[in-house]
Amino acid sequence: MTVPSxxxxxxxGLEAPICLTWELTYACNLACxxxxxxxxxxxxxxxxxxxxxxxxxxxxxxQIFYVNIGGGEPTTRPDFWELVDYATAHHVGVKFSTNGxxxxxxxxxxxxxxxxxxxxxSLDGASAEVNDxxxxxxxxxxALRAMKNLADxxxxxxxxxxxxxxxxxxxxxxxxxLADRFRAQLRITRLRPSGRGADAWDDLHVTDAQQxxxxxWLVAKGERxxxxxxxxxxxxxxxxxxxxxLCGAGRVVCLIDPVGDVYACPFAIHDxxxxxxxxxxxxFAGVWRESALFADLRRPQTGGTCSACSxxxxxxxxxxxxxxxxxxxxxxxxPECVKGHGAIALANVNRMQVPKPSxxxxxxxxxxxxxxxxxxxACDESPVADIAGCR
Amino acid sequence: MxxxxxxxxxxxxxxxxxxxxxxxxxxxxxxxxxxxxxxxxLLYHFGTRRLSFVKDPRLLTVLRSLSDHHxxxxxxxxxxxxxxxxxxxxxxxxxxxxxxxxxxRAGL
Numbered sequence: 449m450t451v452p453s454x455x456x457x458x459x460x461g462l463e464a465p466i467c468l469t470w471e472l473t474y475a476c477n478l479a480c481x482x483x484x485x486x487x488x489x490x491x492x493x494x495x496x497x498x499x500x501x502x503x504x505x506x507x508x509x510x511q512i513f514y515v516n517i518g519g520g521e522p523t524t525r526p527d528f529w530e531l532v533d534y535a536t537a538h539h540v541g542v543k544f545s546t547n548g549x550x551x552x553x554x555x556x557x558x559x560x561x562x563x564x565x566x567x568x569x570s571l572d573g574a575s576a577e578v579n580d581x582x583x584x585x586x587x588x589x590x591a592l593r594a595m596k597n598l599a600d601x602x603x604x605x606x607x608x609x610x611x612x613x614x615x616x617x618x619x620x621x622x623x624x625x626l627a628d629r630f631r632a633q634l635r636i637t638r639l640r641p642s643g644r645g646a647d648a649w650d651d652l653h654v655t656d657a658q659q660x661x662x663x664x665w666l667v668a669k670g671e672r673x674x675x676x677x678x679x680x681x682x683x684x685x686x687x688x689x690x691x692x693x694l695c696g697a698g699r700v701v702c703l704i705d706p707v708g709d710v711y712a713c714p715f716a717i718h719d720x721x722x723x724x725x726x727x728x729x730x731x732f733a734g735v736w737r738e739s740a741l742f743a744d745l746r747r748p749q750t751g752g753t754c755s756a757c758s759x760x761x762x763x764x765x766x767x768x769x770x771x772x773x774x775x776x777x778x779x780x781x782x783p784e785c786v787k788g789h790g791a792i793a794l795a796n797v798n799r800m801q802v803p804k805p806s807x808x809x810x811x812x813x814x815x816x817x818x819x820x821x822x823x824x825x826a827c828d829e830s831p832v833a834d835i836a837g838c839r
Numbered sequence: 840m841x842x843x844x845x846x847x848x849x850x851x852x853x854x855x856x857x858x859x860x861x862x863x864x865x866x867x868x869x870x871x872x873x874x875x876x877x878x879x880x881l882l883y884h885f886g887t888r889r890l891s892f893v894k895d896p897r898l899l900t901v902l903r904s905l906s907d908h909h910x911x912x913x914x915x916x917x918x919x920x921x922x923x924x925x926x927x928x929x930x931x932x933x934x935x936x937x938x939x940x941x942x943x944r945a946g947l
Contacts, residue, residue: 462881463875463877541885
């Protein structure tokens with residue numbers, strides 16, 4: 449039962465995904481700067497309760513053991529608990545990600561009772577200052593309140609989920625202490641330039657020196673830490689980190705979004721990576737098994753320019769989504785390649801041609817209303833003159 | 840208890856015959872689920888939230904028929920395994936036992 453040969457098997461895909469992320473809604477009470485799905489507003493075409501239940505029935509038939517439910521903030525859906533109960537009653541385990549907004553003591557007590565439910569509280573700073581700069585004012589207190597409620601209810605081993613940024617890498621030990629304090633498990637994942645993360649990438653992504661710091665920390669202290677297998681691009685530093693060390697997009701991983709679109713991975717919400725829709729005649733299984741995009745992703749990857757690199761066997765060229773949304777070719781180096789090949793490649797990218805996320809459900813900020821200006825002179829009706837004048 | 844006997848077995852072969860897991864009755868853990876895959880099977884345990892992989896389709900057959908046989912050995916033989924292969928299957932079953940994917944079944 450060694451992992452390497454399994455990786456080869458996994459490259460050709462599975463009967464059903466191991467790690468299926470299902471974003472129930474694009475609606476969110478927060479507006480995190482790095483939101484991978486650009487969430488905020490509900491999509492009017494969101495799947496109904498009945499459609500969601502039919503999809504859960506299909507998960508059961510496919511023996512999809514559990515789904516990772518996210519959003520948006522999934523608990524803002526009025527039928528959220530109904531769907532969670534429906535899933536667990538149909539042998540589909542649920543792990544859901546939340547900012548904690550609805551995790552009251554009462555809800556926490558209910559959650560603690562079920563073996564089939566796991567909870568992941570998002571937190572991107574071990575202090576309010578660092579967290580709230582990314583996730584918004586009050587979000588740190590909200591998350592900690594939820595954690596306390598879960599711990600008080602006896603829910604052991606819930607996850608504290610942290611996206612690593614240049615502002616919180618230095619807090620890794622504090623995150624672990626926080627997890628220990630609440631008898632929770634720390635989960636850290638890689639920031640991707642997906643969704644609003646594309647705009648926040650330059651400000652938030654970890655520096656080269658921090659990547660090394662993060663890798664060393666994981667090797668030394670990461671035994672109990674979950675990573676969602678997201679740091680395999682760091683394997684170029686030396687020994688591989690635990691996990692499959694493989695881009696699972698379309699092979700072991702996929703995303704179903706709130707309107708039923710199936711994408712190759714949660715970080716690739718873009719038309720280029722949309723494999724189909726669960727509302728189609730073949731349902732989810734039809735998309736997973738028949739999609740031309742997934743068939744293509746399951747073909748052995750050549751590695752392109754990376755195949756000549758000594759680290760290719762361990763990092764396998766890194767993350768597809770990170771490359772795509774920074775404008776790099778998919779068969780080249782990861783933008784955060786530890787050998788520095790990504791930095792060289794990025795220098796040649798025309799930033800005007802970097803793909804933009806296909807969807808944006810961000811809250812629309814209302815621009816402050818300003819009184820219409822009168823023309824400077826009665827005959828001067830072109831506003832252009834006015835703008836030019838105050839440049 | 841199995842733990843005691845197992846630790847004993849790992850040090851010597853004194854109780855190897857009586858506690859050989861191939862000669863015991865097993866079942867898939869009630870909280871575990873088995874899914875067939877081309878390479879063998881995937882197992883998931885809802886209690887421990889862990890995944891395991893089985894890389895031989897015959898072991899999938901064994902897992903699915905464990906409850907129908909008095910011993911794991913009988914299930915292995917019925918699945919077409921040869922004597923010289925049993926040692927590696929013993930190892931695989933031990934690993935599945937350790938990860939709680941299979942549990943002892945009472946009563947022969």
